[in-house]
Amino acid sequence: MIVRTLDQISGTERDVVAATWRSRRLVLAGDGVGFSLxxxxxxxxxxxxxxxxxxxxxxxxxxGEGELVDGESGDRHPLRPGTMYLLDGHExxxxxxxxxxxxxxxxxxxxxxxxxxxxxxxxxxxxxxDDR
Numbered sequence: 001m002i003v004r005t006l007d008q009i010s011g012t013e014r015d016v017v018a019a020t021w022r023s024r025r026l027v028l029a030g031d032g033v034g035f036s037l038x039x040x041x042x043x044x045x046x047x048x049x050x051x052x053x054x055x056x057x058x059x060x061x062x063x064g065e066g067e068l069v070d071g072e073s074g075d076r077h078p079l080r081p082g083t084m085y086l087l088d089g090h091e092x093x094x095x096x097x098x099x100x101x102x103x104x105x106x107x108x109x110x111x112x113x114x115x116x117x118x119x120x121x122x123x124x125x126x127x128x129x130d131d132r
Contacts, residue, residue: 029109042100045098063101064097064102066098
């Protein structure tokens with residue numbers, strides 16, 4: 001059994017900060033369960049373009065308001081508490097945070113925790129067991 005709190009991982013290598021977001025990574029590949037679990041805060045007034053070509057991501061908005069823009073179709077979807085989206089087709093997408101958004105995110109394959117977005121907004125392919 002693994003038990004962790006956000007307070008325990010704040011300020012550690014599991015607490016990743018970028019220009020438009022902060023991600024606290026509660027479960028990672030090294031935990032050996034096949035997925036990773038993150039609490040991600042998107043800062044108010046920001047826009048982040050992403051394209052997870054190597055991962056499937058499910059996201060649940062638990063706080064704030066914003067917009068999800070499908071980079072393939074241009075469709076726009078409001079984000080507010082209780083809204084879930086699943087990137088099961090590796091869709092290009094943009095998140096616009098009107099207010100601070102707090103999201104719970106699940107990735108498969110699991111992230112190692114060291115990933116950073118490349119110039120396309122993607123993470124590299126899943127790490128081998130040696131990289132965990």
